[in-house]
Amino acid sequence: MxxxxxxxxxxxxxxxxxxxxxMVLVLTWVERKALARIQMRxxxxxxxxxxxxxxxxxAMKLVLKEDIxxxxxxxxxxxxxxxxxxxxxxxxxxxxxxxxxxxxANLELGLFYIVAISVLTVMGLLMAGWGSANKYAMLGGLRxxxxxxxxxxxxxxxxxxxxxxxxxLNLETxxxxxxxxxxxxxxxxxxxIFLTAGLAELGRTPFDIHHAESELVGxxxxxxxGAHWAVFFLAEYINTFTIGALTxxxxxxxxxxxxxxxxGFAHSTxxxxxxxAKTYAVILFxxxxxxxxxxxxxxxxxxxxxxxxxxxxxxxxxxTGIVLFYGWPLWTLTLISLVLLGxxxxxxxxxxxxxxxxxxxxxxxxxxxxxxxxxxxxxxxxALED
Amino acid sequence: MVTPSLxxxxxxxxxxxxxGLGVVMTRNxxxxxxxxxxxxxxxxxxxxxMFAEFLALVQVLIYGGAIVIVILFAxxxxxVQDFEHLSDNRQWPIAAVVAAAIFGLxxxxxxxxxxxxxxxxxGATVRTPVAFDALGESLFTQWAVPFEVASLVLLVALIGAxxxxxxxxGRD
Numbered sequence: 001m002x003x004x005x006x007x008x009x010x011x012x013x014x015x016x017x018x019x020x021x022x023m024v025l026v027l028t029w030v031e032r033k034a035l036a037r038i039q040m041r042x043x044x045x046x047x048x049x050x051x052x053x054x055x056x057x058x059a060m061k062l063v064l065k066e067d068i069x070x071x072x073x074x075x076x077x078x079x080x081x082x083x084x085x086x087x088x089x090x091x092x093x094x095x096x097x098x099x100x101x102x103x104x105a106n107l108e109l110g111l112f113y114i115v116a117i118s119v120l121t122v123m124g125l126l127m128a129g130w131g132s133a134n135k136y137a138m139l140g141g142l143r144x145x146x147x148x149x150x151x152x153x154x155x156x157x158x159x160x161x162x163x164x165x166x167x168x169l170n171l172e173t174x175x176x177x178x179x180x181x182x183x184x185x186x187x188x189x190x191x192x193i194f195l196t197a198g199l200a201e202l203g204r205t206p207f208d209i210h211h212a213e214s215e216l217v218g219x220x221x222x223x224x225x226g227a228h229w230a231v232f233f234l235a236e237y238i239n240t241f242t243i244g245a246l247t248x249x250x251x252x253x254x255x256x257x258x259x260x261x262x263x264g265f266a267h268s269t270x271x272x273x274x275x276x277a278k279t280y281a282v283i284l285f286x287x288x289x290x291x292x293x294x295x296x297x298x299x300x301x302x303x304x305x306x307x308x309x310x311x312x313x314x315x316x317x318x319x320t321g322i323v324l325f326y327g328w329p330l331w332t333l334t335l336i337s338l339v340l341l342g343x344x345x346x347x348x349x350x351x352x353x354x355x356x357x358x359x360x361x362x363x364x365x366x367x368x369x370x371x372x373x374x375x376x377x378x379x380x381x382x383a384l385e386d
Numbered sequence: 387m388v389t390p391s392l393x394x395x396x397x398x399x400x401x402x403x404x405x406g407l408g409v410v411m412t413r414n415x416x417x418x419x420x421x422x423x424x425x426x427x428x429x430x431x432x433x434x435x436m437f438a439e440f441l442a443l444v445q446v447l448i449y450g451g452a453i454v455i456v457i458l459f460a461x462x463x464x465x466v467q468d469f470e471h472l473s474d475n476r477q478w479p480i481a482a483v484v485a486a487a488i489f490g491l492x493x494x495x496x497x498x499x500x501x502x503x504x505x506x507x508x509g510a511t512v513r514t515p516v517a518f519d520a521l522g523e524s525l526f527t528q529w530a531v532p533f534e535v536a537s538l539v540l541l542v543a544l545i546g547a548x549x550x551x552x553x554x555x556g557r558d
Contacts, residue, residue, distance in 0.1 A: 109439055109518060116443040119451030123423060126458050130416060138462065145459055
């Protein structure tokens, strides 16, 4: 490697860092606005037009805040933990393309690289939990480790099924394989497994038990403040962006599907915009889930992972293998996948703990002087039984 | 001649050795687990320098991810103060002999194994990478039986662990 190449890579990494930081700033604003709309609020409105400069104000506040070191904390582990979380999340982006050839390193084993590096985040969470010398942090760290290790299996299996279709682990090849149809059309079950396991990997609602505010206050990061907390925060949003981007690359056709008009520069610019738009759509879906669903209990989370997602991901691999081995047309895979997905949802809806039940609520009003309280007609309403 | 890859090799080797020494020298067992991770990453670096990308990533995933995490998980459920002097084991001379024997075995087999390289037109040694699909094919056809035996051993260990930790009696 020559010096020029080294400079080229360093500049690329710097550009990537700036790009990701900007995306995180945008994401925090989008999340707060989206959650606010779901809850019929306005969200941040004070700084800038509709609060657009709010992320900058927040970032400035975090950097200027006092950095606290708990007196019982293990100093070295405590300070290293934010880096141990942040560096893997940044390293992942070395192989994720945002457009044709717009990638730092187009690895042949790109997908496998992503799987291997993403596991390292757990180490940082454990370090933060243990180093803080705090019971809540410790429990949060252990929960994070348990959750991430469990959901890693369906996550990898869902990726593997896509890799089987393309016969490659290279992300650009996978996108090229989707020039006629996106893999969501072939592997709806795979997308379901991938997104669910991805949410668990991110530790986002409904799988955010490792920083469940009501029981663990702040999880592994509870003792952190100021810039060090900001690093955790940055890593978390970069990871969210990563899952969105991976969903688009693996299942939604990346920048290729549906085909783009124009040639040359206009084409590549448009394709990047198209890719980012899709990614934001997936991320908005993730925020939507956060605004809609309650948090799972830890036993529910483990049961869901091991008893449902893991077997389902193996079934997904087997059906993909059978269809590819016997050379059946791909729509048979779509069909089997859809049937299995339907069966899964049916099983969830019939399951004791998650069954949907109609509840009728009668509201009596005692206001006024009428002798008979008016009875509001019972409204059929689906409620999630705990 | 000092080439960049030589410098990188020494860096990776230093990381491996330093991590390994850290594992056996530190008194704090959680530090030992973290040092193990450093050593594993160093080994992955050495694999990478030998153009075994797949092996390097497997190293990161299995050892760096899964195994160290499980070790830490087990350690953190215990109290570190209880194991202040866990490293001061009286059996250390036996352990040293065993470690030296294993090192001798590994060194001998490493030296005895020929590395596949070819020379290009200019006479320089170039890499002959093993494609990962070739690796998978040989693992699941030529070496299928040892592979299955290894998974069987893991399964036995798994069931054994479940049996060991299951509380006898109807308390649960």
